[in-house]
Amino acid sequence: MANIENTTIPEKTIERLSEYRRTLLKCHEQGITHIFSHVLAGMHGITAVQVRRDLMLIGFSSDTKKGYDVRVLIDFITNILYSEQPMNMAVIGMGHLGQAVTKYFNGKGLKLRITAAFDIDERKVGQTIDGIRCYHIDEFESMVTDLDISIVIVSLPTSSAESLVLPIINAGIKGVLNFTSAPLNFPQGIVVENYDITTLLEKVAYFVKVAEENNN
Amino acid sequence: MANIENTTIPEKTIERLSEYRRTLLKCHEQGITHIFSHVLAGMHGITAVQVRRDLMLIGFSSDTKKGYDVRVLIDFITNILYSEQPMNMAVIGMGHLGQAVTKYFNGKGLKLRITAAFDIDERKVGQTIDGIRCYHIDEFESMVTDLDISIVIVSLPTSSAESLVLPIINAGIKGVLNFTSAPLNFPQGIVVENYDITTLLEKVAYFVKVAEENNN
Numbered sequence: 001m002a003n004i005e006n007t008t009i010p011e012k013t014i015e016r017l018s019e020y021r022r023t024l025l026k027c028h029e030q031g032i033t034h035i036f037s038h039v040l041a042g043m044h045g046i047t048a049v050q051v052r053r054d055l056m057l058i059g060f061s062s063d064t065k066k067g068y069d070v071r072v073l074i075d076f077i078t079n080i081l082y083s084e085q086p087m088n089m090a091v092i093g094m095g096h097l098g099q100a101v102t103k104y105f106n107g108k109g110l111k112l113r114i115t116a117a118f119d120i121d122e123r124k125v126g127q128t129i130d131g132i133r134c135y136h137i138d139e140f141e142s143m144v145t146d147l148d149i150s151i152v153i154v155s156l157p158t159s160s161a162e163s164l165v166l167p168i169i170n171a172g173i174k175g176v177l178n179f180t181s182a183p184l185n186f187p188q189g190i191v192v193e194n195y196d197i198t199t200l201l202e203k204v205a206y207f208v209k210v211a212e213e214n215n216n
Numbered sequence: 217m218a219n220i221e222n223t224t225i226p227e228k229t230i231e232r233l234s235e236y237r238r239t240l241l242k243c244h245e246q247g248i249t250h251i252f253s254h255v256l257a258g259m260h261g262i263t264a265v266q267v268r269r270d271l272m273l274i275g276f277s278s279d280t281k282k283g284y285d286v287r288v289l290i291d292f293i294t295n296i297l298y299s300e301q302p303m304n305m306a307v308i309g310m311g312h313l314g315q316a317v318t319k320y321f322n323g324k325g326l327k328l329r330i331t332a333a334f335d336i337d338e339r340k341v342g343q344t345i346d347g348i349r350c351y352h353i354d355e356f357e358s359m360v361t362d363l364d365i366s367i368v369i370v371s372l373p374t375s376s377a378e379s380l381v382l383p384i385i386n387a388g389i390k391g392v393l394n395f396t397s398a399p400l401n402f403p404q405g406i407v408v409e410n411y412d413i414t415t416l417l418e419k420v421a422y423f424v425k426v427a428e429e430n431n432n
Contacts, residue, residue, distance in 0.1 A: 018418040022397055045401045081418055083425045100312035112421055151420055175424040177416055181238055185261045191423040195416055200393055200409055202234040202297055204367055205328055207407040208391040209299045
């Protein structure tokens with residue numbers, strides 16, 4: 001991730017904390033009150049040492065005889081990951097990917113909320129899709145202010161992505177999750193996560209290839 | 217990534233190589249024949265040292281006076297990332313996300329090809345969506361053999377994901393890109409990349425929060 005300064009928790013740990021939290025929420029729903037580090041680790045295909053190291057890093061300690069208190073650990077991780085105020089997000093590009101992301105988040109009760117969508121397609125602008133109002137991209141800067149949006153999810157065709165860089169900067173957006181194939185560069189101070197699905201697939205394919213070569 | 221052994225190139229380097237390659241392909245299309253490491257680096261928001269280190273790691277060296285030969289570097293990275301044989305992939309779950317991924321890959325001329333889709337929705341089964349034939353999930357194991365599929369993209373609702381683990385193992389699938397919120401665990405030898413979009417967004421939100429705290 002580009003443009004990050006003065007943070008002490010590594011990216012990979014943040015990813016795992018996010019994953020632990022979702023698993024713990026599921027455990028809590030099922031009435032599970034305590035969980036051992038090796039059980040949590042097993043559910044994520046990693047080692048208990050890794051889990052304990054991650055939790056040590058955020059200063060969480062626990063009575064190890066009964067395992068971690070699920071409710072307490074959920075609250076602890078939530079405090080690390082989230083601000084007290086919910087953050088508002090917008091989706092730019094309400095094609096299949098934009099709609100998948102919106103649908104996915106709707107009704108999950110997260111402190112992250114998608115509160116608006118932007119598109120240029122006249123069939124979408126002015127509509128409410130999966131509970132989210134879709135505005136024309138020309139209204140982007142004013143709506144970001146009106147709706148107090150701090151994070152955008154860029155899910156439009158790669159060819160249009162570059163043209164969004166200036167509006168995103170001008171609107172005062174603080175974080176960008178970019179799903180297009182165009183790596184978007186922003187000035188220091190704007191958090192950017194470039195996530196091209198091609199990269200993920202090429203990575204899986206590479207490790208499959210290596211595994212096959214090792215077997216031969 | 218879980219279940220990886222005997223690989224020498226780190227995951228993050230593989231991700232960047234995939235990204236460099238796409239940028240280089242675009243440069244090549246535009247008639248650019250040579251590129252300096254600091255230019256390539258700038259396009260990805262990273263340092264030239266990082267680019268040079270990645271390329272050194274894969275054994276690529278070059279006449280630094282003119283910069284890297286774009287065509288040669290593309291071929292070099294392609295040989296690292298890809299097998300000689302194209303790998304066939306299937307999408308499981310042709311909702312918005314599955315369709316977004318399929319649409320995205322179609323006609324890109326990659327050596328990775330989506331050759332089939334699976335769903336349980338009767339309106340989709342038997343149809344051809346974006347050029348990809350959609351089969352019923354009950355046909356999964358036999359179609360994987362018939363179509364020589366080695367990688368699957370799991371893009372169905374999280375609640376159904378667990379039920380796929382056994383069919384995926386039995387079918388002899390070698391790599392899984394999992395977009396659901398359920399971390400899927402497979403035996404050693406199957407490459408798994410769990411990519412929950414919530415994790416990506418929580419990560420961006422966390423670093424936005426940290427940046428805000430540092431500014432206060």
